[in-house]
Amino acid sequence: MASSLLVFSGIAFAQKAKTPKPITQSETEFIDGLMARMTIEEKIGQLTLYTSGWDVTGPSLNPTSTEELREGRVGGLFNAHGVAYVRGLQDIAVKETRLGIPLLFGYDVIHGHQTIFPTPLGEASSWDLDLIQESARLSAIEAAASGLNWTFNPMVDIARDPRWGRVMEGSGEDTYLGSKIGVAKVIGYQGDNLADPLTLLACVKHFAAYGAPLAGRDYGTVDMSERTLREYYLPPYKAAIDAGAATVMTSFNEVDGVPATGSSWLLTDILRNEWGFKGFVVTDYTAINEILAFGVVPDLKAAGELALKSGVDMDMEGSVFNRFTKQSLEEGKVTEAEIDQAVRRILEAKWKAGLFANPYLYLDEKREKMHVRSQVMKDHALNAGKRSIVLLKNEAVNDIPLLPISKSVKTIAVIGPVGDNQLDVMGSWHASGIEADVVTVLAGIRKAVPNALVTYTQGCGFEGDDTSGFAAARTAASKADIVIMALGENYVQSGEAASRTDIRLPGQQEALVSAIMATGKPVIALIAAGRPLDLSALDEQVPAIVNTWQLGTMHGVAVADVLFGDYNPSAKITMTFPRNVGQIPLFYNTKNVGRPIDLDQKYTSKYIDAPNTPLYPFGYGLSYTTFAYSDLTVSQPAMAMADTISVSVTVTNTGKMAGEEVVQLYVKDMVGSVTRPVRELKGFDKIMLAPGESKTVTFRLSANDLAFYNQNMDFKAEPGEFEVFIGGDSNASLSGGFELK
Secondary structure: OOOOEEEEOOEEEEOOOOOOOOOOOOHHHHHHHHHHHOOHHHHHHHOEEEEOEEEOOEEEOOHHHHHHHHOOOOOEEEOOOOHHHHHHHHHHHHHHOOOOOOOEEEEOOOOEOOOEOOOHHHHHOOOOHHHHHHHHHHHHHHHHHOOOOEEOOOEOOOOOOOOOHHHHHOOOOOHHHHHHHHHHHHHHHHOOOOOOOOOOEOEEEEEOOOOOOHHHOOOOOEOOOHHHHHHHHOHHHHHHHHOOOOEEEEOOOEEOOEEHHHOHHHHHHHHHHHOOOOOEEEOOOOHHHHHHHHOOOOOHHHHHHHHHHHOOOEEEOOOHHHHHHHHHHHOOOOOHHHHHHHHHHHHHHHHHOOOOOOOOOOOOHHHHHHHOOOHHHHHHHHHHHHHHOEEEEEOEEOOEEOOOOOOOOOEEEEEOOOOOOOOHHHOOOOOOOOHHHOOOHHHHHHHHOOOOEEEEEOOOOOOOOOOOOHHHHHHHHHOOOEEEEEEEOOOOOOOOOOOOOOOOOOOOHHHHHHHHHOOOOOEEEEEEOOOOOOOHHHHHHOOEEEEOOOOOOOHHHHHHHHHOOOOOOOOOOOOOEOOOHHHOOOOOOOEOOOOOOOOOOOOOOOOOOOOOOOOEOOOOOEOOOOEEEEEEEEOOOEEOOOOEEEEEEEEEEOOOOOEEEEEEEEEEEOOOOOOOEOOEEEEEEEEEEOOOOEEEEEEEEEHHHHOEEOOOOOEEOOOEEEEEEEEOOOOOOEEEEEEEO
8 A cells, every 4th residue: 555645844754654573583683683784884874863953844854864864874863853754754764774773863851842841950949859750751751752762861960150051951069969860860761661652761961070161151161170070070970870871971071181072081981881881872962073172183083083982872963973984994093893882882772762673663643642732741840830939038028928929919010021921931941842832920820819900011121221111110010019020031041052150130130120129019029040040139129039940831820829829839949049150159068178267367268248158058948837957866876887877857847837848968077088078968858747747857877978089089988977967958057976987
């Protein structure tokens, strides 16, 4: 029976799927046999990843990539999604190439596919690992239902500098928490069977230390000691790999003077030989080409040779392998064994994803209609959104906290560029998010209080010096019982290539706040941003500040649920908020110094023109209720290296509303053979308490929790005294101690 044709941008695709033939061989036998039949061009083709574009007619593949695809010289495509389009491309690979090797289809599914969840830094603030894992699982379902089988996530780069725009894509500044979140995401994306057509291959990125560029400038130089690299930056990658991540992406930066994409120390010595990683390594976008700019190779051919020999398996978009690797082989600069090693890793991933058993496994139109933009996705987006919102400040007005707002309120003025904005609250990396699906702040508030008069005026934009909207904003505020300032960044002011030297509210938003505060009306500030901002000016003026982050599709409903008390905020920041950009980098687990801060002594380590504390510390976040910590107990005064010790605390809800508290355990090593941080997060638990209810929370510590890299760069715990702290943020003061023998 003849098949009908589907046409995208001039490329005709047969719609009829080829019936898969059962495979009776083992994985090794099958791949051995396949590789024995491959030409060197076909092998190199498997190492090549190209992008699909999108033009006015829809998705499209450029003519050169299409020709190479038909020649069997492409191993995968990214940015191609939608079952009909992906099926057409897979048809070319399976039916028109000599060996019929199926393609991998990847995409930046970072916080949702078409239904958008909170940006990763925002969702990390939930401290809810089950929620984060569920976000990854549902993202995988929606994306896989659209024909994808690979995501370039999780990003586990530790970041201590909010000038770097990509902080929005990670989990913040802490190694322990970042490792836990990386594991949750890998499990969520991959499940327990990579051949399940509702899972995605995970890709841990960016290896390594991409989150530490000097001065926070994206793609910039990373320069740190091996001790710092291993102790603070590498553990989240290893944790995600130990959780079974199928692939790893290289980073754009250099490490120890060598571009990461050409570093055999990173990609072979550490990743494979030390950690035992068995999957494949893909570059970031054109990262092999960019080795040339570092000045360590003379030309692109040499860049490809360096990358391949260092441990890169797949070249994203740069086409360096396709253009030069055969010549490099002929010249003896690379070996066929090195090429075969990379090919095998990629074919193994395709096997594990079920693509050799059925190249069309992920291509089911009924499944696509069932899952994409479903109510299940929206319900989760709302739940994740509520749990990601951080209450930063809530002062009393007339002896009553400004939040939550009574639903009997008569008039509300919503003012600011985020107020009636569907696009920007999706945040950076919002994949194929549907702008029309997004619930705005204005719409969410109007739905929550249908009997109130809710007005909106923008006041100003995200950029420029235009203050012409201030007058209308002041008029609207003067007529309202309460004013909600919807402020923040637009979606391109954070994310990749969005480093900023000034991380205050962009444009004239601070001036707009001052103008509205002058009306004397009670004001609540909502901050929808991708990074920690310098909110010092707002903190001085505004009685209530809510850091909403950019929550995605259900942004406005989640915000309204918090504003009107339908949900009691429980999130806590995972990245320190500075008082000004001059404090950056600023993070809680800093080291002791020889001249610790002493405000009464001149020659001590401090700033003389500003407070030396952060505006909001790591782990901080308020609730509509209050919590008291008491009775910290350490199970024994000393522990042996082979033992564990318990640390317990009683937490009581001392307020009038049920709420959740993130109970945090920090440890300080009093004396080490190398300098140790003032404290380090070593455990957390999120608990729900009714008013007046108390719970005992217990943490267990082993010697491995106390280990670090000593003077000989051995990772081990050292005997000595330790102090423990438990509380609601990194400034926790309730303490105890024990000795490690």
